[in-house]
Structures are given as C-alpha cells and as structure tokens.
Amino acid sequence: MTVSLYYRQDGPDALVACALEEMLLLYHRPSGQTHMVISPVPEILGELTAGPLAAGEIVDRLAQRYELGARDQAVGAVEAHLAEMTALGLVRAA
Amino acid sequence: MRHSLFLKIGPATFRIGSAWRQPLDHLKTLYADYPAADGGITDFTVRLEPSAFLRxxxxPSIFITGDHGLADAAPMSLDHGLLAAEMGMNLQMALGWRRHLLLHASSVEKDGRALVMTGESGSGKSTLAAQLGERGWRxxxxxxALLDxxxxELLPFPRLVSLKNGAIGVLAAEAPSARLGPLLTGTAKGDICHLVPRADAIVRMGERARPSMLLFPRFGHEAAVRPVGQGEVFMRLTQASTNxxxxxxPGFAAxxxxxxxxPSHALDFRSGEEAIDMVERLWAMRE
Incomplete structure (x- = not known):
C-alpha cells in the first residue's frame, strides 16, 4: 500500500504574487526570496489554498479545468513539481 | 581627518575626509554650484586614507573606505584622488542606501517624465544620458536611479558624470570646458574625465519625475529597437539593483x-547621434 504525501502552502500569507505577462513572481515573506515561476506552479499553488492535498487530488482538481492527459503521468509530474517547491520553501509536507 | 568636505547630491549627504588636500580641492571646484550641506549629520562618510603609513x-597611495568599504579594494594613486572620492561616494550609496530602490541606471527628464537607461559598464547609458542632458533634457x-x-517616482542623484575614454571627446564637443574636470589618465578603466551637469540639473536636484520609459542601450551594434518582456526586465533590474x-x-512591490x-525597449546603436535620434522618436511615440 502506498501512502500519499500531503502538501500545504507555507502559511496563509507567506506569498505575495505578481503576474508579469506569462510569468508569475512570488515574493516569499518568511525567506525574503523572490521566485519566478511559470505554469503549472501557480495552478498547483492555487489548489493548495483550499487546504492540504496530495498530488493525486491536485491532478483530479486540475483535470476539471485542464486537459492533463494520462493521470499517472500527470501525478508524477505534479509530484516532481511539489518536490521542487518544497525544496524552495514554497510548500511544506502537511 | 586633516581635510574634509560636505556634499549634498539629491537626497544624500556625504562627509568626505581626506589625508590630502588635492582630491578635495578638485571636488570643491566641480561641486561649487551644488547646494551647501550644513555640515551636520550626514548619510555617509567617505575616507581617503593612505594605503600604508608612509604612503x-x-x-602617495589612496585606500578608499568609509561607513561602507571593501576590504580588498585596490589602492589608487593620489593623481586619481578625485576619482577615488567619487568611487567612495558610489560605494556608500551602493552598499548603504536603503531609503529608495537603487538601480544602477542613468536617467533624464522631460516634462516631468523620466527616461531610465540601464546596462553594463560600456553600454553607453552614461554617455547617452550626458548627451541628452546637453540637448534639452534634464x-x-x-x-x-533612486525609486521611491x-x-x-524617480529621485535625481545628479553627481558628476564620469566620462570614459571615447565619451570624453564626445561631450567635450558639446559642453563648455569650464564644466569638465581634469583628465585622469591610466585609471583601471582607461581615461576618465568628470563633467559637471548643467545648472538646471543641479538647481532641480530635489525635483522628482514619473518613470515613463526604460531602455537597455547597447553601444557598438547595428541600430535596432526591440521590446523587452516584463519577466526579463524584472530579472535584469534585480541584477542592476544593489539593495x-x-x-x-517594499523593494519587491516597488x-x-x-x-x-x-514600457521597456532594448536599443542597439553605433553612435551617439543615432541613439539620440532613436530615443527622441521612441519618446514621441510612447503613448
């Protein structure tokens, strides 16, 4: 049996976002670092505003609005993004 | 220190102390028309000290230091004392200024609107700003460039313009010789000559302007203008800011x-005349 890892945002007011054309700037208040991100990072962060979610749940929610292709591959891709976002301090394991 | 001078440039005040009289004599001459600083509390102190006791x-060899300094800064010859003082002031601003977002950029103003130009050393931003400053711009x-x-809004910081190598002849042909400082040869950046800004730039150094165009000039390339995307502009300006x-x-928000x-454009040009023509046309079309 595999255990899904849940992720949450790094605090409700941790990020200040600013869209610059195709790019999203994120100012991370706890660290003072600025991150430049592109899709699908803003969409993943957007889903996590509702509360902690696992990668599979994020994919299911995003699939209601976007064509994501094969679910297994999409979950793998979102997990990889979540790992990177965790390393940057943008999200935390719940 | 044995000799000292107070200077006010835009919103910043400096006390410059020197072990020698010569650099301050040059500064006094070139900054003669600037408003007098009251000699009270200053934002920064610059010190020009001997690099070793006997020096x-x-x-004579100058070590530049002050409130902020670089431990491994190379000593400079006393003949370059004026340059050392100017570098010392730049160093304080770059390392210590916190009241505004500081961009390594030149800026000129017309009708309350500011044109900002940023780029690496040698891009032509300083020469272009100096030339525009002689041709109807402030x-x-x-x-x-200091961003509130x-x-x-943009605040002026109209210190002496540092002209290098080929730019010296270009501006010597446009500005009266009384506004040019001594020619400093053999510096780390070649020949350098300081230009006193026109009187209006000094008198109006407390007058802000609304930024209305950003250019990334690049001297020495076929004439071309390209829009620059906001993501790239942001990245390049974070690199151009020391604070x-x-x-x-607050810096992120600003x-x-x-x-x-x-609006931002990359501007390639081969000569000052070409660049000025391109700038004037872009400026006229900006809205």
Missing part, C-alpha cells in the same frame, strides 16, 4: 510596479 608622503543621474518605495534584496517586500507600468 601619505612617499608615492540630467537626473548617470550612475544611480511608496510613490514609484533589492535588502529592502525586502520594482514590480515599475516593471508593469514602464
């Missing part, structure tokens, strides 16, 4: 507002 007298600064964190990280969220509001 005050024997082959020079706001050739080195640092709340209003987004973006230190300012934290810079994002600037990037969203100000």
């Amino acid at each position: 005050r007298w024997v082959r 020079l706001m600064g050739d080195e640092f 964190l709340l209003t987004g 973006y990280v230190a300012l934290g969220e 810079l994002t507002r600037f990037v969203q509001a100000v």
